[in-house]
Amino acid sequence: MKATRKSTEEKLLLAARRLFCRAGIHATGITRILEEAGVARASLYTHYGSKENLLKAVFDTEANMWFHWFDLDLPGLECSARERILALFDLLEKWFEKEDFFGCVFINAVAEHEKDSAWVKDVAVTYRDQIISRLGALVGESGAKDPDIVTQKLGLIIEGAIVTAMVTQNSQAAHIARLTAEDILRCMECSPSLPEGSVSSATAAAMESA
Amino acid sequence: MKATRKSTEEKLLLAARRLFCRAGIHATGITRILEEAGVARASLYTHYGSKENLLKAVFDTEANMWFHWFDLDLPGLECSARERILALFDLLEKWFEKEDFFGCVFINAVAEHEKDSAWVKDVAVTYRDQIISRLGALVGESGAKDPDIVTQKLGLIIEGAIVTAMVTQNSQAAHIARLTAEDILRCMECSPSLPEGSVSSATAAAMESA
DNA sequence: TCAACAATAGACCGATCAGTCTATTTTTAT
DNA sequence: ATAAAAATAGACTGATCGGTCTATTGTTGA
Numbered sequence: 001m002k003a004t005r006k007s008t009e010e011k012l013l014l015a016a017r018r019l020f021c022r023a024g025i026h027a028t029g030i031t032r033i034l035e036e037a038g039v040a041r042a043s044l045y046t047h048y049g050s051k052e053n054l055l056k057a058v059f060d061t062e063a064n065m066w067f068h069w070f071d072l073d074l075p076g077l078e079c080s081a082r083e084r085i086l087a088l089f090d091l092l093e094k095w096f097e098k099e100d101f102f103g104c105v106f107i108n109a110v111a112e113h114e115k116d117s118a119w120v121k122d123v124a125v126t127y128r129d130q131i132i133s134r135l136g137a138l139v140g141e142s143g144a145k146d147p148d149i150v151t152q153k154l155g156l157i158i159e160g161a162i163v164t165a166m167v168t169q170n171s172q173a174a175h176i177a178r179l180t181a182e183d184i185l186r187c188m189e190c191s192p193s194l195p196e197g198s199v200s201s202a203t204a205a206a207m208e209s210a
Numbered sequence: 211m212k213a214t215r216k217s218t219e220e221k222l223l224l225a226a227r228r229l230f231c232r233a234g235i236h237a238t239g240i241t242r243i244l245e246e247a248g249v250a251r252a253s254l255y256t257h258y259g260s261k262e263n264l265l266k267a268v269f270d271t272e273a274n275m276w277f278h279w280f281d282l283d284l285p286g287l288e289c290s291a292r293e294r295i296l297a298l299f300d301l302l303e304k305w306f307e308k309e310d311f312f313g314c315v316f317i318n319a320v321a322e323h324e325k326d327s328a329w330v331k332d333v334a335v336t337y338r339d340q341i342i343s344r345l346g347a348l349v350g351e352s353g354a355k356d357p358d359i360v361t362q363k364l365g366l367i368i369e370g371a372i373v374t375a376m377v378t379q380n381s382q383a384a385h386i387a388r389l390t391a392e393d394i395l396r397c398m399e400c401s402p403s404l405p406e407g408s409v410s411s412a413t414a415a416a417m418e419s420a
Numbered sequence: 421t422c423a424a425c426a427a428t429a430g431a432c433c434g435a436t437c438a439g440t441c442t443a444t445t446t447t448t449a450t
Numbered sequence: 451a452t453a454a455a456a457a458t459a460g461a462c463t464g465a466t467c468g469g470t471c472t473a474t475t476g477t478t479g480a
Contacts, residue, residue, distance in 0.1 A: 008427075024322035026236035030468060040428045042471085051468065102325045110377050112234035112322035115312045121377070128377060152386045153393070159377075160370025167320050167331075167338060167369075176362045183363070183397040184390060218457070240438060250458045252441085261438065 009047050011037040017058045021102035025055060025109055055109070056123070062105045063127045065095075070134035081141035082185055085154065088138075089181055092158065093174030096165040103166030107159065144188050153184050219257050221247040227268045231312035234322055235265060265319070266333070272315045273337045275305075280344035291351035292395055295364065296388055298348075302368065303384030306375040313376030317369065354398050363394050 006014075015037035019028040030051055034041055048054040069091050074084045095101060102108075106124040113120040135158075136151040144150045161177035164170075216224075225247035229238040240261055244251055258264040279301050284294045305311060312318075316334040323330040345368075346361040354360045371387035374380075 022326070023324045024236065026234065026322060027324065029466080031466095041430080041469090043427060045469070046426080103321060107373055107377065108321040111313060111318040112236060114233045114237065115376070115379070116232070125377060149386070149389065153390045156370040156374050156383060156386050156390065157367055158370070159373045160366040160368070163317055163369045163373050164366050166325070167317065167335060169325070173366060176359070176366050179359065180363045180366065180390065180394060183393045186397055187393040239436080241436095251439090251460080253457060255439070256456080 008037075008039055008043050011039055012044055012047060012054065013057055013061060015039075016054050017061060017105065018100050018102075020055065020058055021105050021108060022100065024112055026112055055120075058105055059109075059123055059127065063130070066127075066131045067134075070131070070138070074138070081138060081143070085138055085142060085185065086178055086181055088135075088158075089161070089174050089178035092161055092177065093171050096161075096171035096174050101165070101171075104162045107162060108166075142185070142188075146188075150184060150188055154181060157181060157184075218249055218253050221249055222254055222257060222264065223267055223271060225249075226264050227271060227315065228310050228312075230265065230268055231315050231318060232310065235319055236322060265330075268315055269319075269333055269337065273340070276337075276341045277344075280341070280348070284348070291348060291353070295348055295352060295395065296391055298345075298368075299371070299384050299388035299391055302371055302387065303381050306371075306381035306384050311375070311381075314369075314372045317372060318376075352395070352398075356398075360394060360398055364391060367391060367394075 012033065015033050016028075019033055019036060023032075030041070030044065033054075034044060044054065048057060069088065073091060074087060077084055077087055079087070106127060109120050110124045115121060132151065132155050135154060136147065139147045139151045139154065142150075157177045157180050161173045164173035164176075222243065225243050226238075229243055229246060233242075240251070240254065243264075244254060254264065258267060279298065283301060284297060287294055287297055289297070316337060319330050320334045325331060342361065342365050345364060346357065349357045349361045349364065352360075367387045367390050371383045374383035374386075
């Protein structure tokens with residue numbers, strides 16, 4: 001608990017992070033950020049130079065949240081790797097419960113920016129790789145038979161939980177994701193396919209939709 | 211296969227749907243839609259009245275895609291309910307493989323609009339409920355012990371697959387989601403918790419992150 | 421005390437946006 | 451063939467945006 005006054009830089013960063021997620025990046029004007037931060041217009045440009053750089057700084061802080069989870073919070077738990085994987089979903093739940101949770105700034109930013117050749121997507125994918133890599137290390141420790149597939153499954157339900165929580169504005173998505181993670185872990189060493197055969201051939205005929 | 215020429219209305223709708231997803235809604239100007247549609251400026255306003263109404267029309271077409279899957283494609287398959295659930299992920303994969311797939315317009319729209327008191331979120335949530343309801347009916351047919359939880363799990367991995375496919379631009383997310391769905395279905399009648407106890411208490415201590 | 425710096429308010433600029441309007445051409449139906 | 455309807459190009463408007471600039475006020479450290 002530092003008693004230090006929040007710096008101008010911090011005030012801008014926090015307001016931008018909140019508004020970019022709550023209202024969208026394009027929809028959030030510089031003026032609104034300045035109002036919420038309680039900071040003068042020129043200060044934004046002396047500290048960050050542009051709205052784009054401010055967004056990059058917001059990306060960094062969001063990535064640091066994830067790195068903090070994987071590099072400090074989860075390793076501090078005295079439990080098995082499998083339990084650490086499940087504990088990740090408790091961290092997600094705490095995140096979703098915050099009053100100013102409005103989705104992941106990476107996902108939201110990608111959603112509202114050009115998907116071909118845009119720096120936003122490149123930055124988001126780079127950070128995503130770093131996060132998935134840490135998740136993969138955790139899965140590796142758990143002794144999964146096919147760690148890559150398990151990692152991809154877990155990454156998918158993490159993203160699903162974030163989006164579900166954003167859209168429904170309900171932190172329960174983390175709990176559902178945790179239950180799903182338990183299913184994945186329970187099936188980790190079982191046979192890779194269902195008793196009944198695949199239906200992928202029967203499905204192919206059913207496609208002519210708009 | 212109709213040989214009918216595409217109407218002005220359709221051309222606008224298709225261009226808008228593609229651009230809203232590929233580049234974002236705010237980032238897509240009217241002029242760009244008109245260029246891609248090959249349509250005059252005034253035609254947009256005679257047919258739709260405003261950019262907002264055009265977005266609503268795009269929402270309708272995307273919802274109809276889902277309704278077509280649940281109400282026509284999947285019921286047409288001669289297989290068990292469980293297999294129909296899995297077949298949904300094959301439909302998703304076909305969707306992701308389209309060259310102009312850039313995410314779900316509902317998710318993307320929510321991501322870039324105000325999350326408190328905005329019509330965009332309300333419309334998206336309404337359609338989401340209708341889709342989840344159809345998914346729930348399918349799960350009910352499969353004889354799941356706890357159909358509500360299973361439905362929420364499946365809904366979550368569907369959203370996860372869509373976002374993963376959007377961010378990574380890789381249709382393989384549908385396959386991972388299908389494998390996860392198989393895990394969920396396989397665990398459907400098993401005991402609801404892992405052999406080892408929960409770690410939720412041990413996790414609570416690890417939270418002070420930014 | 422006073423100079424160097426940081427932050428302030430707010431006018432201002434050029435660009436872009438959604439939407440309107442006019443005048444012209446093309447299509448359609450009879 | 452011709453009149454009505456639909457679509458066209460493109461100029462135009464008012465509002466908003468990101469970013470710059472000036473002038474003033476606090477704040478800090480020697």
